[in-house]
Amino acid sequence: MRMKSISRAAALLLAALLCLPSVVLPSDPPSQITVTLSLAEADSGFYVMPRPYAVSADLSDVYGYDDGVDGVSMLDAVIKLHELAFGDGLTDALVIGSGGFATTFFGTPDGNVGGALNGVIPDTPFGETPLSDADTLEFFLYADEWGMDAYTWFEQDDIRTDRITVTAGEEAELRLTGTIAFGWGDWNSGEATFTDQGVSIVALDVAQSGEFDVGYCGDPLVTPESDGTFTLSFAEPGVYFISAVGYDDYYEVPIIPPLLTVEVTVWGGSGTANDPYTLGGAAALEALRDAVNGGETFAGTHFRLNRAVSLPAGWVPIGVSGTDNLFNGVFDGGGNTLSFAYGSRPLFGIIGNAAEVKNLNIFGAYIASHGLMEGFVKSNVFPSGSNAFAVIDNVTLKSGTRVKYSGFAGDNGATVFQVKISNCTVESDVKIGWDADADAPAAQAALTGPFGNSAPGVGSFIGGLAGSVTNCVSYAEVYGQSNVGGIAGYKAQSQRPFDIENCVFGGAILATGNNVGGIVGGGYIASSAPNARALRVNNCYVTGSVTGGGRVGGIVGGEETRGYNNQEVNLGRIRNNHFAGEVSAADGGAVGGIIGYMHTLNAYFIITNNYYAQGCGADRGIGTAANVNTGYENPTAVAGTEYQNTSGATLRSDDPLGADADTLAKAVTAAQLQDGTVKAWLNGGEGSFGKWAQMPGSAYPTLGYDIIVEFTLLGDFVHDPAYDGPIHTLYDGNLTEWLPKAAYTVLCDATVLDLLEQALTGAGIAWDNRGNYIYSLTKDGVTLAAASNGRLSGWMYTLNGKYSDYGVEEQPLADGDSVVFHYSDDYTKEDYWDVAQDGAAVTSAHFNSWLWWGGATLAAAAYGDDGRLLGVKLVPCTLPGDAEIGIAVPPGGCVKLMLWEDTDLMSPICRAKTITE
Secondary structure (H helix, E strand, C coil): CCCCCCCHHHHHHHHHHHHCCCCCCCCCCCCEEEEEEEEEECCCEEEEEEEEEEEECCHHHHCCCCCCCCCCEHHHHHHHHHHHHHCCCCCCCCEECCCCCEEEECCECCCCEEEEECCECCCCCHHHCECCCCCEEEEEECCCCCCEEEEEEEEECCEEECEEEEECCCEEEEEEEEEEEECCCCEEEEECCCCCCCEEEEEEEHHHHCCEEEEEEEEEEECCCCCCEEEEECCCCEEEEEEEEEECCCCCCEEECCCEEEEEECEECCCCCCCCEEECCHHHHHHHHHHHHCCCCCCCCEEEECCCEECCCCCCCECCCCCCCCECCEEEEEEEEEEECCCECCCECCECCCCEEEEEEEEECCECCCCCECCECCHHHCCCCCCCEEEEEEEEECCCCEECCCCCEEECCCCCCEEEEECCEECCCCEECEECCCCEECCHHHCCCHHHCCCCCEECCEEEECEEEECCEECCEEEECCCEECCEEEECCCCCCEEEECCEECCEEEECCEEEECCEEECCCCCCCCCCCCCEEECCEECCEEEECEEEECCEEEECCCCCCCCHHHCEEEECCEECCEEEECCCCCEECCEEEEEEECCCEEEECEEEECCCCCCCCEEEEEEEEECCCCCCCCCCCEEECCCCCCCECCCCCCCCHHHHEEEECHHHHHCCHHHHHHHCCCCCCCCEECCCCCCCCEECCEEEEEEEEEECCCCCHHHHCCCCCCCCCCCEEEEEEEEEEEECCCEHHHHHHHHHHHHCCEEEECCCCEEEEEECCEEEECCCCCCCCEEEEEECCEECCCCCCCCECCCCCEEEEEEECCHHHCCCCEEEEECCEEEEEECCCCCCCCEEEEEEEEECCCCCEEEEEEEEEECCCEEEEEEECCCCCEEEEEEEECCCCCCECCCCEEEEC
8 A cells, every 4th residue: 555655844753753762652451360359257257268369350341330440440359259259140239339439248238348458458449449460359348337347467477477387286476466447448557456355366167168158166276465476286287277356455346357378287397307397296197107107218307296296096106017118217206295095006116227216205004015116127128237226215104104015115136236225214103014904914925025935025115125225214013924124124136235224223023934133134045146245234223123933133134145255245244233122033033132043154244343232132142153164262052053164264263152252242231322332332343434323311322413513612811800901701792702603513412522622623722621611721822721810710601592501521412503612701790590480480590510619509589569578598509500499479579599609698699680470
């Protein structure tokens, strides 16, 4: 087509326009967008749950409504909202008035409707408010006739949110907040207030009501604090819809319910040591179980229980015995308790030799198996020669638990498998080897024992052990037949170690067969392995009762090993143990205070520094030995013992059942057990860990542990306060710091003297202890002693801010104590009174051991409310010590306590202590 020509002027104008920068003209608005719509009513829940919906720009035209927006308007979205509920019959449900606002909304004639666009209440009508893609519109029907409600929402970490993700069992901290809305397009900037806590967080019943008309269900989940904060936690995974109901406190108007979608996942975290998978409920444990039983071992993966969990009846354990489907990761109980339904199986069916289970409490009224796991990986699962250890650490069987077989596990005597059990506890009122259904000891023949025999053995922690048990204690009742021990039943594998150290048994063993011991029942029992490693039991003690049929010992029941292998790792060692309980054999079999029976006593068995209480039920440390190989001339004849005298490394040189029996195991008196004698022997033994302790009042030594205490040393210089300066006292705060406050680690039975020795020795300060009183300290060549600065001067100490009634050798310490050892120019100026009061009566006054000189008299003077002296009671006392007084405080009056020197009753040597009614 031929174009018309243009004039020269027009051409020039066109050229000029072409030289201008290009201008991008606005594109047409989209004809359709996706927005999130919801409709709530304050007192009846949600009509429409928040969902993304496609909204067309022509909806207003289709239904004959006017809008002034070129594109999608809020009116289009309102129409879409009505379509969702009413289809295309909108005539009666939605009416827009002349001002552009709704006069009928969702069938409500008054049109009392409000709304927020992306969290802000707009002040323009529906038809004049444009929308963009991904906008969120929250509509609500006012409950108040004035159109006033509290428009609310949820925040997490101060950020508004309508969706959160948490792990089952974990807590989510949230806040309910909002503003006050007055009719459509008018709102108050003040926050909604919930100070009367008339608001509840509730769950929404979505499953039954469907998408519309969603109501509340069940009891409130939680009530927010006055600032709106609250915490939610869900035990089971799933998707939950949460809202809030109630009234704003200040305006007393209903709150518009917000909606929070909570996605609860099975596991949180990433499975690393620093960020373990978290397990918050039975469903999370079931998911772990299903994955493991399906073939996933989770080697190197970390899991952590983050709340107490009760497993359902019919629980199927994690790991399938007899298969390679086992757990080989790290399971951290987080210090929480796992509870089992009556008659349940344990947490684990089978674990691998790199698995770790720790920090877990277990409770079960009756666990019809072993208490923690039914088995361990067998040798065909891992390469031969593997030295990996399964670890069980800080696991506790809680009081009231009943376990049919062994406390934690049965037999781990596979060729390559070892287990390390440490820092574990079985509390009192726990029964091991007990059939709760029958209310009787369990029939142990139902288990497979070593080499298929019918007496597999029972222990508080494990039936058959290949590995070690360290720092464990049991107070259980343990029932069984043969190979029954307070810690472990027997040695389960010939060439793997059996080490039990620093363990305690304080319960009761009630067995019917042979090889029954307070720590371990029996050694390796197969004669086909004469070079098997022997038992090693060191630094253990037993205070409970041990009863069996025969071969019963306070520490070890029976050691079957022949002792033919002199390799260092194979030598038997039973050292530094003591037995302070009762032992007996129902069948009249061999009974020993330490060992019931030894198959062989030769040089490869190092048995030394063991002690048993006189009157415990055994008159020998070793009940009997079948064979003794010794070069001792004329060894003591013992019935049933055959003596040999062979050459070679196995030959002993002593008389272990006669003249030298006390070297192996010595009977001791109750006084020796109590007065520290046995403690000193145990600490001095070869291989002793050197931390045996004698707690105040204890009848026997215990396994010591470290405590941390603080110590401060405040000194002075030699001077005469009467001539050259003021008196220096702790009370006046004018002493000199010799050693600053510092933390010291001492043994649990340490005294103030022990602490002094450690602190002063480390600082190079010498001291002179004279009969439980530190007479002097020497620092940098200068000695400061009692009476150096006058007759009332000397060294003193406070314990946690108070003066003790005990001398430095007598005062025990506890974890966290603080000792201030200091000099005083005048002890009478120190505040040393510690007066007990019973109602209106003064019952006693205490004096300190540092008041070591002279005699004194305590005066208790009673005064009436008019100040008149009613009487004086003098109580002579020889210090150090206590003086008992008994004088009633008159009504409205007081009693003054004064300490006087006998030589001068007119001059008190300390300030009076006044006690009023």
